[in-house]
Amino acid sequence: MHEGKRVLLIAGGGTLGTYVSEELLRLGMFVDVICPEEKESHNERLVFHQSLATEEFLQNLFSETRYDGILNFIHYNEVEDYQKIHPLLIANTDHLIFLSSYRVYADVEHPITESAPRLWDVVKDTDFLEHEKYAVPKAKCEDYLMHERTGEPWTIVRPVISFSHLRLDLLMYSRHEVPDAAKAGRELLMPKTVRDYSAGLDWAGNTGKLIANLLFRKDAVGECFTVYSGQGLTWGEIAEVYQTLTGVNIRWCEESEYLESQPNKEDKPFYWGWTYDRSFNREIDCSKILRVTGLAKQDFASIEEGLRFELAKLQKA
DSSP, X not given: OOTTOEEEEETOOSHHHHHHHHHHHHTXXXXXXXXXXXXXXXXXXXXXXXXXXXXXXXXXXXXXXXXXXXXXXXXXXXXXXXXXXXXXXXXXXXXXXXXXXXGGBOSOSSSBOTTSOBHHHHOOOHHHHHHOOXXXXXXXXXHIIIIISTTSSEEEEEEOEEEBTTBOOBTTBOTTHHHHHHHHTOOEXXXXXXXXXXXXXXXXXXXXXXXXXXXXXXXXXXOEEEEXXXXXXXXXXXXXXHHHHHOOOEEEEOHHHHHHHOXXXXXXXXXXXXXXIITSOOOBOOHHHHHHHOOOGXXXXXXXXXXXXXXXXXXXX
C-alpha cells in the first residue's frame, strides 16, 4: 500500500530509528536517515546523512527532495526550539510524526488511554513543572501541536520504555547494569511496592513496527497514540525473565532500602523519574494503536523473545 514512498527519519540512527527503518524497508519504502553517527547502509533503499539536523541542513535537503513522511526523533528541552523547526518540517511532507513519551501520563487513569490526564495537566509540584526536562517539554510540544497547529498532518506518538541491546531496562536500572550485575555475581534490589505493577515496557522492535505502521494512516492524523504492543507484564514478571536469561540475582526489598541503594538517589532526574514514572502502575490500553495500524498481538515478539535477541546482539558487539 505504501510501496515506493520516501520517508525521512530525523535523528533516526538510534535504537527506535533503526527498528522503524527496518519496518519501513520491509513495507517497500525508501528511507533517508539523518544522524551524527557514521553508518553504512546495506540496502539500496536506505541512505544515511551524517549530520546534525540543523535548519540549514534540512533546508538544503528539502530543496532537493520532498518526503512523503517525516519522523522526528529529536527531544526538545524547550518547546520554543521545536516551534522554530516545525513549520519547515510540516511544509515538506504529507505526514509528520512527533516523538513524545508515555512518561507524560499521570498516575490517574487505569488502564491508561490516550485521553488520560498528563502530569503537565494535574501535578502541582512547581519545581517539577519548571525544571524537569523530559515529560514536561514533551507535553508542551504536544500542546503546541494540538492547540496551535490544528488541521495539519501530524501525529503524536508516546512510546513506552523500549529496550534494546544498548539499553536493557529493569525499573530504574538501564544500559548494561543488569547483565553486568549478573556477570559480577552482584545482587540487584527491587522494591516490593512495584512487583505487581504493570511495567509499561516493550521490546524496541515492537515499538518500531508500531510507529512505522502509523505512517500514512488517515485515522492517525491529528491524533495521539500510546505506542505499546500490549505485553502487559508486571515488573515482577519482567524480573523473572531477566533472571532466567542472565542469571542475575534479584532481591525484593522495602522501597526505602531500594531507593537508598541507588547511587544517583540525590539527583533530581532520578527523583523525578521514580516519583513521576517508575513508581506508577503503567497498565495501558493499546486498543487504539492496534486498531489504526491493523496489527494484532500475534504480530509482536514477547518480552522474553525480544530480550533473548538483544542479549545475543550484546554478546556479538
